[in-house]
Amino acid sequence: MNTIVRKQMSIHPDVMxxxxxxxxxxxxxxxxxxxxxxxxxxxxxxxxxxxxxxxxEEEREHAMKIFEFINDNGGAxxxxxxxxxxxxxxxxLSIFELGLEQEISVTQSIYKIFKAARKNDDFITEVFLQxxxxxxxxxxxxxxxxxxxFNLMEGMPLKMIDERIPTE
Amino acid sequence: MKNTIETTSDxxxxxxxxxxxxVLHTPTKAIQLSFPQMLELRRKINAKTTYKSLNAIVNNExxxxxxxxxxxxxxxxxxxxxxxxxxxxxxxxxxxxxILA
Ligand SMILES: [Fe+2]
Ligand SMILES: [Fe+2]
Numbered sequence: 001m002n003t004i005v006r007k008q009m010s011i012h013p014d015v016m017x018x019x020x021x022x023x024x025x026x027x028x029x030x031x032x033x034x035x036x037x038x039x040x041x042x043x044x045x046x047x048x049x050x051x052x053x054x055x056x057e058e059e060r061e062h063a064m065k066i067f068e069f070i071n072d073n074g075g076a077x078x079x080x081x082x083x084x085x086x087x088x089x090x091x092x093l094s095i096f097e098l099g100l101e102q103e104i105s106v107t108q109s110i111y112k113i114f115k116a117a118r119k120n121d122d123f124i125t126e127v128f129l130q131x132x133x134x135x136x137x138x139x140x141x142x143x144x145x146x147x148x149x150f151n152l153m154e155g156m157p158l159k160m161i162d163e164r165i166p167t168e
Numbered sequence: 169m170k171n172t173i174e175t176t177s178d179x180x181x182x183x184x185x186x187x188x189x190x191v192l193h194t195p196t197k198a199i200q201l202s203f204p205q206m207l208e209l210r211r212k213i214n215a216k217t218t219y220k221s222l223n224a225i226v227n228n229e230x231x232x233x234x235x236x237x238x239x240x241x242x243x244x245x246x247x248x249x250x251x252x253x254x255x256x257x258x259x260x261x262x263x264x265x266x267i268l269a
Contacts, residue, residue: 004184008203013261076207
């Protein structure tokens with residue numbers, strides 16, 4: 001980055017582009033969890049519904065964290081298009097499996113930005129992203145633990161499985 | 169249109185005046201830009217010059233109209249000009265100090 005641009009912004013422009021993509025990904029994740037929450041809500045799966053409403057909120061918070069970070073550092077945060085949200089699911093288990101896949105792709109995406117920040121000597125973003133890396137490890141763990149419950153309680157009524165789902 | 173200064177330059181280039189004051193010289197006018205306006209121009213140009221987007225332009229009207237400087241100016245760009253402006257912006261944002269010096 002040259003001095004002229006550096007005086008205006010403290011993060012690297014290429015890294016900023018990736019962070020803007022990440023905002024879109026978090027907002028998409030939020031919308032996706034909202035669809036999952038609705039599916040559960042309609043079927044009276046109370047704990048699962050609470051879990052996914054909470055997830056939807058958290059993903060929006062992640063998006064906002066990045067949004068403010070970009071603007072605070074002199075960049076331009078972009079409010080993303082969110083489309084192609086799936087509202088059609090097969091089962092509660094498949095929803096949690098989709099959730100885990102979504103979390104893994106978010107983790108991979110964060111790693112990609114982290115690497116780009118490193119490559120471009122953008123240490124501010126690198127440090128900022130450390131929180132997200134810890135967060136993703138917790139998120140993946142939460143989904144894996146829930147999928148384990150399904151495996152342990154195989155054959156039990158869905159309602160009983162739902163009662164074992166943590167609500168946050 | 170506001171902030172339009174005639175220029176004899178026949179190409180696109182970006183001039184640095186001072187902190188948060190830049191000038192985009194086009195063949196017909198010079199447009200003053202703030203840094204947020206530069207970032208927005210960069211975003212638009214990058215979006216218009218993806219492989220997919222360039223293909224769509226070539227297969228349709230073969231030019232793009234681009235609002236700049238918070239919609240105070242409208243640029244008419246054919247593909248070569250679009251590419252030139254993209255390069256100019258890339259140089260502005262990416263060129264390290266040791267090359268500019
Ligand atoms: Fe997230
Ligand atoms: Fe998440």
